[in-house]
Amino acid sequence: MESNASDFDKWKCSVTKNTYYFEQVCNLIKLGNTNKPNGIVVEPDYQREYKFNKEKESSIIESLLLNIPIPIIYLSLNTEKDNVLLNVIDGSHRLRAMYRYRNNQYSLTKLKILKDLEGIKYDNLPLNIKNKLDYKTQINVEIIDVSKNEELEYEVFTRFNQSTNPLSKQELNEVIYRSEFSLWVKEELIEFLYKKPVFVTMFKCTEKRRKDKTINYYLYSCLGYAYSGLIEGKNDTPFYVERFMNQMKKVRGKECENKKIKIKDFILGLLEFYRKISFIEDIESIFSKEFITKEKPEGNHGFLISFLIPLTLIYDYLLFKGVLKRDLSDDNYHEIYNLIVKGMKAVKFGEFGGISSTSYHVQKKCIDSVKSSISHLKL
Template identity: 30%
Template sequence: MLEQQNKSAELEQMVVHTQNLDITLQELKNFVDANDIITDPDYQRRYVYDNKRASSLIESILIGIPIPVVYLAEEDEGIYSVIDGQQRITSFVRYLKNEFPLTGLKELKSLNGLLFKELDKSLQRRLKIKKISAVCIEKDSRELKYEIFSRLNLGAVKLRDQEVRNCLYRGKFNDMLKDIANTNPYLPSLFHDDNKRFAYEERILRFFALRNYMQLKGTYKLMMNDYMEHHLCDTDEQIKEAKNLYNGLIELIKTVLGENAFYSKSSQRKKFNGAVYDSIIIPFSYYPKKSILHHADEIRNEIEKLKSEDEEYNNMVYVGSNAGNKIRTRINAIMSILNRIIDHDDAKTNKRFFSYEIKEKLFHPGCICSYCGNQILSIDDCEVDHIIPYDKGGPTVIENAQLLHRSCNRSKGNRVINDDDFIDDSDDETDI
């Protein structure tokens, strides 16, 4: 009985709650103009209809040919984003706004060359009251919109995960991923390929999403989705900080390890390996740049030796490489090298506890507890915690520091989520 109840509860969580609406073209235009329906031109595949194809759509609705249903997702404040149907919606709105004349019509040839304002008044009214059907995914089901969009777009060429994320998680963080991918001068030489189908953006996101690798939970794909969802409203300062962090790391890695930094030595092909990338860029992000540069030769030699001789490490960067235990093991291997080589005494960081000065640098009005996700109201109500636990080799430096409520920090300890709580649902492409 209990098992049956659990199955019913699981099914209820996955049920998509929707409502069906019939929207006139005039209402559609009004909604778009008021930004109540978002059809951002940066939306995944962007607007690709030419005027002839858009004209054919106008002709179809005028003569009564059924128009495929569009799918909308309810966002905050009653705004809707388009999941499927952007081309149709944009074409109708463009014509009602007189942005193109009808062309190439086969049935209503007399209308060729006419803008909307040039149609007879009766035909204008007839077009404005024409309706399209919309399925609106209600707000309590919007976490499923990633899966819905994927299923609606099962075509000859399946959309890659990051192509879908680019469509669903539009905002400053997504713009930052694209900006880094398009402007960072070192990525082509380190990745050894072109940025096709948002491959660079996914690798950049991969760094941010996996950085707290001691707390992996859920599934690989969901973790990546959740990270973008949670950073939709990042401030300009947070975006700038994240961008500077990533760009600085890429330049540092290129300087210390060279163009082959993200290769695996045991591979028979010289190709970017995402698992090797994780194992290097994440540990590098937790140590001061000057400390790494000071020991660059020794770090380079030890990492090359690890790649060439360590069988366990090489097992962690191939089949099933996105399983939780493999992610932690390969990152800890590089973390151990850095921890062993970098002289913490010289850096004055050979201690377990952070200074009050670091606490002051981290605290700001509105800062959020990294454990519970709630706002920290007072500097006296928080403590500085290691992101990578001290007992796991994490250094006591600001790069490895986070603020938590005092009560959260003392209840958290240095627990690591069990590997069974993290499922690899990726395509297991180590070159992504």
């Protein structure tokens, strides 16, 4: 099979090597922080959240002072844009560590060799060492021209991170399926939901889960199952997440705006429905075995995808049936809860015994049983 020559032209990397001094690179980052031309943007929308601690940051500075090579920084350049900036494809954390140090945002700590510099910020460095850092320390960069193909930037970033694997699966998803919708979820919806205690509690939001995008993955799991329903033969949650993100990648403009409104309403409705059940039934961890047993889960068992799936689909079913359009009393919620649990217990849901808890057959059996149980609802 012959390759299309135009594909080679479109995706071939044109790379220019360059060298910046420490002071130069920090000044360029400062420009990038305010979107000024020729600035280095260390946090383009696809980059992960900053995870370096002060020890790791200090190690970078110590390496630079000792002329120990650090990995090459890769930047992208798009000269077709009105405002020409350099986006960091690889090396964002290293550059942020440099910039933070030059702006006195941390003191050097746990140095392995330069012990005399322990606890010293940039402004307090001996003048000769400060000058060495600023004017003799070189940062090697390679600039990839993406002017003819903007997608090349994301392709290179993805390939770097698939091979070195510093990103979580969901962090990679948000690059591969980057879209108007995914940026809204990442920059607006998640931030909005984090301000709601009910979301933080139900989805077991921790700082680590927030940073590695685990919470985003949970949310996309919920949406993926809600918008696809169970698909026969598809047993893995990543399939539903990626399928949904790929579908939303194709949605733009007014259609995307309408989707945002519907999805936000769906999530808020789901949270409110299970908040009421949580309050009435005294259940803290809704998306866990506690939903059935009312026994507090231990460790990391306070949030289980295997329970998120049926409870999302059951909520969607109740919406479809119009049950939730009525003015429900606490007794009504209590009855609905008991019928859901009755359906789950009828098929011994939660007693997985080594069988995949997210498999199509396990989940379908549960959903069908709960629907049958709910059919006896008397409102």
